[in-house]
Amino acid sequence: MKILVIVEQREGKLNRVSFETLTGAQAIARETGWALEAAVVGSGVGEIAREVAGKKVAKVYDIESPQLAAYTPDAFVAALKPFLAEKKPTLVLMPHTYQVRDFAPKLATALGRALVSDCTGYKKKGDKLLFVRQMFQGKFAADVAFDSEPPYFATFQTGAFRGDQVEAGASPAAIETVQADIPASALRNKPGEVFKEAKQAVDLTQAQIIVAVGRGIKEEKNLALARQLAEALGGEIAASRPICDAGWLPMDRQIGSSGQTVAPKLYVALGISGAIQHIVGMKGSRTIVAVNKDSEAPIFEVADIGIVGNLFEVIPPLVEEIKKAKG
C-alpha cells in the first residue's frame, strides 16, 4: 500500500502549495502505515525532485521528457498513465490547482478510475478512507468514499493543510529518474507563453484593510455605499468573482482562487455568501467581519464578527460611527 503525491511545478518552479498536499499525505501515511512517495513531472526538474527529497518521503520520482517542458494535459497524461499503471499506488494525491484541474480528471479517466476533487481533509473510518469536501457552494460538507479498486485519486484544496508543517526527512530520500516516452504527435494542444495582463494596477495583497462586496450588493450603483465604508476605514475596495464578472469592478479587484489572495488586518465581507473559491482568497485575514442577510451563509464559518442583517441598513450608520470614532 502506497501513497503517491504528484507535486506541481510551473515553468520549472515548485508550486509551494505542493507542501500542503505533502503534509496531508504524511498524516494519512502515519495513520494508515502506508508508504509515501512523491513524483515531479517536467523537463529538467531534478532540482525540484531534490527539494522534495528533503522531506519525509520514501522516494521521489523525477519523470522527465523534453515533451514535458511546457505543460499540456496530453503530455502529462502520456507520462503519468504508464507510470501509475506500473507503480500501482493505492492513493494518488495532488493539490487542487488550475493545472491539476486541467489534467487530473483526464488521467483518472484514462486509468478507468475516479477523482474526488477539491478536498478539505480526510477521515479514516475503520479500513476506509473518506475524503471531506464542500458541496453546494460551502453550505454542506460531504464525506466521500471510493467504491472501486485503487488507485484512488484525490486533490486537496489550497489551505487544507499547513505547508510549513511538512516534515523533513532524517536523510534525503532516493531519487529515481524516469524517462517518459512521449511521441510529439501525442501533443494536440500548442501552448503559448504564460503572461500577465498589462493592466494589473492594484496590489491588494499589501492592503491593511479591505472592504469586499458580493452579490448581496444587488446593483452596481450600491457600490457607492461600500466605497463610503472603505473610504471611512481607509481601506481598499474589492469583490467576489460575480461582481467582477458583471463588470461592476475591474478583475484586478477580485479576491479568491482566480483573483488575489489577501491577508489584511481587517476584511469586511458585505453580502458575500462565502463560496469556497472566495474563502481560499481571504481566510488568512487577521479579523473577518461579515454582514449577510442569510444567517446560514458559509461566510459566517470563517468570520470573527458576524452581523445578520440588511447591509443597506447597517452600512450608513456604520460609516457615521467610524468617522466619529476616528474623530
Added chain:
Amino acid sequence: MKILVCMKQVPQKDAPLKLNESGAWIREDVSYEVNEPDAYALEEALRQKEKHGGEVVVITAGPARALQVLREALAKGADRAIHLEDAAFVTFDAANIARAFAAAIKEEKFDLIFTGLQSDDFGFAQTGVILAELLGWPHATIIMQIEKAEGGIKVKRELEAGYFQHVDMPLPAVLTIQSGINKLRYATLIGIKQAKNKPLRKVALAEVQPSLAANQLNIERLYVPQKTKKTEMIEGPPADVARKLAEKLKNEVRVL
C-alpha cells in the same frame, strides 16, 4: 461551427437547503436555476454562432424539472435541445454524466463542446474534461476567449493569480468556460415564443444505460460543516449594531 453546450440545473443560490432522510443528499423541493458557469458557456456558444454561423445544441441530464434550463437556452437562441430525462441522473458522478452525454450524442458531429468550468452543487469541475477523454478529443479548461485560427482554434486559458496563456488546438475539442468571459443576454419575448417550436429530443435512461458504469464515488454523508472559528454575532437594530461594531474595530481590532 456546430457547438454542444452541456448545462446543469442546480438549486438557486440563496435557496435554503435541507438534508433529506438519508442524510446523504438534500431535499429536492427547492427552487432551481441554471448553473451560472453554464449560462456563460451558452452565451459564448451563441456568440460564436453569430460570428461564424453553425448551430448551438444544448444538453442536460436530470428529472422533468431540468427541462426549464433547456427552455431558457432555446429562448436565448439555442437551436435545439437534448434532455436526458430521469431523476436518477441527479445521483450520477461526473464520469457517469460524461458517459451518458457521450452516448446521447454518438450520432452527432460537433466541432466544439462547452461546459461551465464547474457546477454550483457538486463543484467537481470534471465533467467536461472526462467527456473529452471519453471522446478522444483534446480539451482546455477555464477559457476566457475563443478565436478561430488556422487548423482549429486559439483559446485563452485563465491560470492562477492573474496569469493567462494562449493555446492553439485542433477541432473537435472540449472547452470548459470561465464565468465572466462575456456578458449574459436576456431572452426576448419573441425568443421565448420561438423556443416552443424548436426541436427537443428526449433520451430515456435506458437508451444510455449500456454505456454507463457503477458510480465510483459515493457520498456517505452530507452535513453542515463544523465551524472552525468562534464567531461573535452582533445583534440589534442597525444603529446599535453599527455603534457596537465601530467600538470593536477601535478597541479590539485596532484599525481606527
